[in-house]
Amino acid sequence: MTQPRHILAIDQGTTSTRCIVFDAQARACATSQREFAQHYPQAGWVEHDPEDIWRDTLETAREAIAQSGLGAAAIAGIGITNQRETVVIWNRETGRPIHNAIVWQDRRTAAACQALKDQGVEDMVRSRTGLLLDPYFSGTKVAWLLDNVPGARADAEAGRLAMGTIDCFLLWRLTGGAVHATDITNASRTLLFDIHRQQWDEELCQLLRVPMAILPQVTDNSGIFGHTAPDLFDAQIPIAGLVGDQQAALFGQACFERGMAKSTYGTGCFMLLNTGETAPVSRNRLLTTPAYRLNGKTTYALEGSIFVAGAAIKWLRDGLGIITHARETNDMATQVPDSHGVYMVPAFVGLGAPHWDPDARGAIYGLTLGATPAHLARAALEAVAYQSWDLLEAMARDSGAAPAAMRVDGGMTANDWLCQFLADMLQVPVERPENLETTALGAAFHAGLATGVWSGLDDLSRTWRGRDVQQPAMPAERRAPLIAGWRDALRRTLTHPAPDAA
Ligand SMILES: Nc1ncnc2c1ncn2[C@@H]1O[C@H](COP(=O)(O)OP(=O)(O)O)[C@@H](O)[C@H]1O
Numbered sequence: 001m002t003q004p005r006h007i008l009a010i011d012q013g014t015t016s017t018r019c020i021v022f023d024a025q026a027r028a029c030a031t032s033q034r035e036f037a038q039h040y041p042q043a044g045w046v047e048h049d050p051e052d053i054w055r056d057t058l059e060t061a062r063e064a065i066a067q068s069g070l071g072a073a074a075i076a077g078i079g080i081t082n083q084r085e086t087v088v089i090w091n092r093e094t095g096r097p098i099h100n101a102i103v104w105q106d107r108r109t110a111a112a113c114q115a116l117k118d119q120g121v122e123d124m125v126r127s128r129t130g131l132l133l134d135p136y137f138s139g140t141k142v143a144w145l146l147d148n149v150p151g152a153r154a155d156a157e158a159g160r161l162a163m164g165t166i167d168c169f170l171l172w173r174l175t176g177g178a179v180h181a182t183d184i185t186n187a188s189r190t191l192l193f194d195i196h197r198q199q200w201d202e203e204l205c206q207l208l209r210v211p212m213a214i215l216p217q218v219t220d221n222s223g224i225f226g227h228t229a230p231d232l233f234d235a236q237i238p239i240a241g242l243v244g245d246q247q248a249a250l251f252g253q254a255c256f257e258r259g260m261a262k263s264t265y266g267t268g269c270f271m272l273l274n275t276g277e278t279a280p281v282s283r284n285r286l287l288t289t290p291a292y293r294l295n296g297k298t299t300y301a302l303e304g305s306i307f308v309a310g311a312a313i314k315w316l317r318d319g320l321g322i323i324t325h326a327r328e329t330n331d332m333a334t335q336v337p338d339s340h341g342v343y344m345v346p347a348f349v350g351l352g353a354p355h356w357d358p359d360a361r362g363a364i365y366g367l368t369l370g371a372t373p374a375h376l377a378r379a380a381l382e383a384v385a386y387q388s389w390d391l392l393e394a395m396a397r398d399s400g401a402a403p404a405a406m407r408v409d410g411g412m413t414a415n416d417w418l419c420q421f422l423a424d425m426l427q428v429p430v431e432r433p434e435n436l437e438t439t440a441l442g443a444a445f446h447a448g449l450a451t452g453v454w455s456g457l458d459d460l461s462r463t464w465r466g467r468d469v470q471q472p473a474m475p476a477e478r479r480a481p482l483i484a485g486w487r488d489a490l491r492r493t494l495t496h497p498a499p500d501a502a
Pocket residue numbers: 013014015016265266267268309310311312313314326327328329330410411412413414415
């Protein structure tokens with residue numbers, strides 16, 4: 001039989017799960033996708049049912065393989081990429097989760113984070129993990145589960161429970177409970193992992209009250225981590241790539257050189273800048289995060305995380321009912337010459353980088369009787385670009401220079417108007433790739449490296465194909481007052497004064 005040359009990528013995102021089969025030219029040849037339920041048990045809380053995630057993963061994987069016309073035996077490997085920080089705890093014996101997954105957007109541990117800050121440990125946590133004390137990250141969510149599910153803490157201490165981010169949970173299920181492992185990009189988002197020594201940190205585990213017995217083994221991004229259980233597909237497939245979704249997008253965009261950057265516009269927006277082998281501590285409240293580890297060698301990135309991007313467009317549709325489809329916002333934004341002074345600060349779940357204000361809430365300023373749905377839609381899109389500018393500015397201050405270009409991807413980048421406004425605000429060319437599914441592609445790349453479909457990073461770089469480039473075109477005298485208006489709206493929304501920039 002000929003050597004298998006296709007890869008199945010599993011992209012388990014915040015609102016949907018999709019599986020894509022890629023060929024050796026990095027072209028998608030089959031796709032299957034499902035949206036799944038979001039649970040909001042209290043204001044600021046967000047949960048997912050891990051059984052929904054598992055069911056959708058298995059069904060979409062089977063559908064994509066069937067649609068490709070290939071059998072499972074023709075799949076060289078599976079690459080898993082996932083919404084990061086979202087955490088599940090399950091029983092090792094039964095494999096059943098003890099509670100719903102707590103999602104990255106969930107704010108229930110804001111008080112726990114504040115209590116840790118009051119102990120004066122944030123600088124120590126930052127220097128070891130590259131993160132800040134914010135409910136976004138998994139560690140305080142794990143402690144919440146152990147404290148609130150009856151019997152969980154005792155079970156965890158006795159080694160009966162396992163914890164994992166979604167990659168880890170899916171790897172466990174796909175291997176029939178044989179492998180409890182996660183990769184470095186996911187481990188690094190827990191607040192429990194030292195990104196310099198590259199191991200779980202005993203002191204941090206004690207500080208966050210997480211027993212080390214529940215933690216998974218930490219791996220490179222590319223390697224053979226296990227095989228699918230015999231009853232799942234018509235052949236056992238190696239699981240050969242594991243990577244958090246934003247690091248996957250950086251990899252899928254072929255940003256392998258120091259100084260290259262990408263920004264992904266889905267539910268949230270995540271901008272990552274490759275910093276090479278150095279892990280700089282940000283002076284501007286950005287995160288330092290491993291981008292990938294191959295053969296034990298780590299490449300790092302600076303990251304800016306915005307919690308709400310496309311989610312604001314979803315709110316225009318589902319909350320306000322002023323649009324029927326997200327794509328309508330493109331035409332609405334072009335129907336009006338400007339936002340009519342309307343600014344939206346989409347702090348629906350607090351604000352992430354560079355402000356880190358979990359208590360801020362969304363606001364709309366500048367409403368007059370002349371404001372229309374088109375102005376609101378335009379303000380929601382503009383907010384995404386203004387927030388991106390805040391990140392880029394922080395990155396440029398940290399690294400000495402802005403990247404030469406920004407590679408963009410994610411569902412929102414189908415919006416041409418947004419891409420041009422982004423270029424105008426960022427003042428760098430905005431490059432869209434031919435394949436907008438860069439997250440899934442990044443996971444496929446990792447799995448393909450481990451299974452010999454691709455030979456190395458140069459081979460992967462050759463597969464990257466640009467679709468178009470938006471050049472900055474707005475005159476400075478028009479841009480400056482827009483940014484000033486945004487800054488003013490932001491200042492009115494923050495619950496604490498903006499930290500001084502370094
Ligand atoms: N043409 C568009 N204009 C603006 N927003 C869009 C457009 N198409 C999709 N979106 C938004 O993009 C998001 C979906 O992007 P996607 O990358 O699939 O997200 P995720 O992976 O986070 O689930 C949704 O929030 C949707 O509202």
